[in-house]
Amino acid sequence: MNFEEEIRFYEARFGELKDELSDVEFTVDQLITSPEEVKKIGERLKEVDGILAIHFNIGIQPALEEILRLNHPTMIFAVPYSGHEWVNFGELQKQPLGAKMDCILTSDYTQLAAAIKPFRAIHHLREAKILNLTTRSFTEYTQKINEKFGTEIKQIGLEQVMDTYDSIGDDKAKAETDRWINGAMKVVEPPEKEIYKSCKLALAFEKLLDEESATVMTADCYGSMHVPLCQSVAYPCIGFTRLNDMGLGGICESDLPSAMTHILFQGLSGKPGFISDPTVDESDNTIILAHCLGSTKMDGPDGPAAPYNLRTIMERQEGVVAQVKMRTGQKITQAKLVETDIMPYFTGEIAGTPVALEDDRGCRTKISVRVDGSVTKLWKNWAHGLHRVSCYGDLTRDLERFCRFKEIMLVNEAV
Numbered sequence: 001m002n003f004e005e006e007i008r009f010y011e012a013r014f015g016e017l018k019d020e021l022s023d024v025e026f027t028v029d030q031l032i033t034s035p036e037e038v039k040k041i042g043e044r045l046k047e048v049d050g051i052l053a054i055h056f057n058i059g060i061q062p063a064l065e066e067i068l069r070l071n072h073p074t075m076i077f078a079v080p081y082s083g084h085e086w087v088n089f090g091e092l093q094k095q096p097l098g099a100k101m102d103c104i105l106t107s108d109y110t111q112l113a114a115a116i117k118p119f120r121a122i123h124h125l126r127e128a129k130i131l132n133l134t135t136r137s138f139t140e141y142t143q144k145i146n147e148k149f150g151t152e153i154k155q156i157g158l159e160q161v162m163d164t165y166d167s168i169g170d171d172k173a174k175a176e177t178d179r180w181i182n183g184a185m186k187v188v189e190p191p192e193k194e195i196y197k198s199c200k201l202a203l204a205f206e207k208l209l210d211e212e213s214a215t216v217m218t219a220d221c222y223g224s225m226h227v228p229l230c231q232s233v234a235y236p237c238i239g240f241t242r243l244n245d246m247g248l249g250g251i252c253e254s255d256l257p258s259a260m261t262h263i264l265f266q267g268l269s270g271k272p273g274f275i276s277d278p279t280v281d282e283s284d285n286t287i288i289l290a291h292c293l294g295s296t297k298m299d300g301p302d303g304p305a306a307p308y309n310l311r312t313i314m315e316r317q318e319g320v321v322a323q324v325k326m327r328t329g330q331k332i333t334q335a336k337l338v339e340t341d342i343m344p345y346f347t348g349e350i351a352g353t354p355v356a357l358e359d360d361r362g363c364r365t366k367i368s369v370r371v372d373g374s375v376t377k378l379w380k381n382w383a384h385g386l387h388r389v390s391c392y393g394d395l396t397r398d399l400e401r402f403c404r405f406k407e408i409m410l411v412n413e414a415v
Helices: 003-016 035-045 061-068 086-093 111-127 139-149 158-167 170-183 192-212 226-231 237-246 256-269 375-381 396-405
Strands: 051-054 074-078 101-105 129-133 152-156 216-219 249-251 274-281 286-291 308-313 318-324 331-335 342-352 365-371 388-392 409-412
Touching: 003 111, 035 061, 051 061, 051 111, 061 074, 074 111, 086 101, 101 111, 101 396, 111 139, 111 256, 111 396, 129 192, 129 256, 139 152, 139 256, 152 192, 158 192, 158 226, 170 192, 170 308, 192 216, 192 237, 192 318, 216 237, 216 256, 237 249, 237 318, 249 256, 256 331, 256 388, 256 396, 274 365, 274 375, 286 342, 286 375, 318 365, 331 365, 331 396, 342 396, 396 409
Parallel strands: 051 074, 074 101, 129 152, 129 216, 216 249, 342 409
Antiparallel strands: 274 286, 274 388, 286 365, 308 318, 331 342, 331 388, 342 365
């Protein structure tokens, strides 16, 4: 067997995937043939997010076990005829040594990019910084999250937000207002003055994230910030939608677990999450996911924008939100990171997107999702509150790998 030829073959495969791996740095790219060689490079592997080990031939078990002793998330990629070691992989995963090991056994070389996804999510969570505009305390949760994932959550005050809001020029706010109005299918309730204030606040959020080197913004909009921000200045919804469309994060109601889930989805898929309040319809095995805040770029910042109306918040009859018409037939994954160690989830397909202007029940943006499994089992197993986060695509395998690496219990509530 010609190892150099094998290496050149895989280099060509990685070259074909360069767009998907443009943010990946392989700090060690080396042929390993013995446990001793693993020990020699151990120091160079200390700061990596994960290890991708490509199985070449028979007899790799001792070297693999030495790699696993480094205690990094490790993905094994093995095409057919790599060797017989795969018969031990399942058993090895059940042992403490293999707790952070997962495997992709396939002849599909595009899965080399999929192997990186959980490492990217781990990295994004560690580098993320969430700004939380609230007067409420969340110190205990922050400490747990930081210890497990490295994510920083910083409390900010209304004065800082208002100083930034006042620094936004009228011309920029007017241009942003025109962009939202001109892009809408219809402006239904909100007057232009209200849209202007929302757009000015949206630009302030972007500036705040830049100044704080942060990636996600949330506000206690139905709690301590409802009167001083939402009713006295503007609701943050357009600002949150705008951040999501940019590839950053805008999260409703100081919902920190949803913020963490949103970051996770972005790391795994490059796509934002849609936070929702659900309601169930057993007649057609669907769950209706609704929220007044919808994101137009559910395919990611470089994807197409979905059509939208500009509406008020349904239950408040004030503010401005984008009522987004999502794509029917689209597969979705919904999940929520509970504390640091549980993740309930399910998958399904968007069967309908009710956006009738005369329908005032339910929040403005709605998707009816036909559940993979049983919606009856889903509601009977439902726990941990109302909000969940939905993302385009079936992310089950990516979630399984991420949760394995981070010691999170993944629970499909629909089965």
